[in-house]
Amino acid sequence: VSQIASIKPVYKIAAIPGDGIGAEVTNAALKALDTLSQSSDAFALNVNTLDWSSANYLTRGWYMPPDTWEDELKKHDAIYFGAVGWPTVPDHISLWGMMLPIRNSMNQYVNVRPTRVMRGTKAPLSQLDAKPSDLDWVIIRENSEGEYAGQGGTTHGHANYAVATEVAIFTRVGIERIMRFAFETAKSRPRKKLTMVTKSNAQRHGMVLWDKVFHMVAKEYEGVVESDKMLVDAMTVRMVNKPESLDTIVATNLHADILSDLAAALAGSIGIAPSSNLDPTRSCPSMFEPIHGSAPDIAGKGICNPVGAFWSAAEMVRWLGQGKLDQVADQFMEAIENVTGDPKTRTGDMGGQAKTDEVTDAICREIER
């Protein structure tokens, strides 16, 4: 972090727009961030855009420069990421070409995915008996191991008897650190409730270790955080039928990936939902990205929803400030909700007709107001 005229801290951001609508929403978020920093005395941004994408993979043979990408990213205070994935590249190549190695190498073992019903959004839950205020959750996703450890192999690939193994890795250290982060998150929230999710009735090794570590850490928070545990299949039902009974949720890499998409859909649209890939030790830059993918079906049409990208950008500002930029991040969130609250500035997925550019112009106006 450097300073402008000895007052404004300047944060260095690596922006990776990536593929499809990832590029469109990143562009929108960077415009909003630029407006925010220009109108604030508290911070400035120095953005370095990196052209790491599937299009470049197809011409160069790599997503990130093989020998230098880690050093390149470590020069920054944070990473802002759009989306990765394109129909001409197998999905496991694109995800392992960029997003998963960054999370692993940058020690981003926590993925925070908040969900709530934003002003003006029409959540499917409102069709049930629930009030929008019933859905206010934060999902803590283990982000470094589990089912996305990348271990396993295939054999007999060209025969009818192909065999593949996908090995999930669960370590005591990995589970304990995510569990502690989840309990601390729950403790910081008004309702002080944590639900831990596994499939420990069917998966009898790693998931049972999750249960054991959960019970151990829960003892330390007795009387402070109310906690319970759920099997992931039953959890999907509870999220729909009893949303008000949930607050903070902690789950494995795969389970939380799936549950957070469900949560976003219940709150109105996957286009709204943000995520923060955090290195809580702050030894590496953390990464901020909307949870949605590259959506090739609507890419290039200028109709994608940039709200999840704005919200992710607000979380980035909050993280960078370490308490000093909370007011700026809150102002950004207020501006976002003023935009979602106006039917004229909602994209199609939220029942409106606005284009991405119109929503972006609206957020910039709101920030400047």
Ligand code: GGG
């Ligand atoms: N914006 C992030 C993105 O590209 N998401 C697509 C995806 O497949 N995500 C899986 C994951 O978050 O692990």
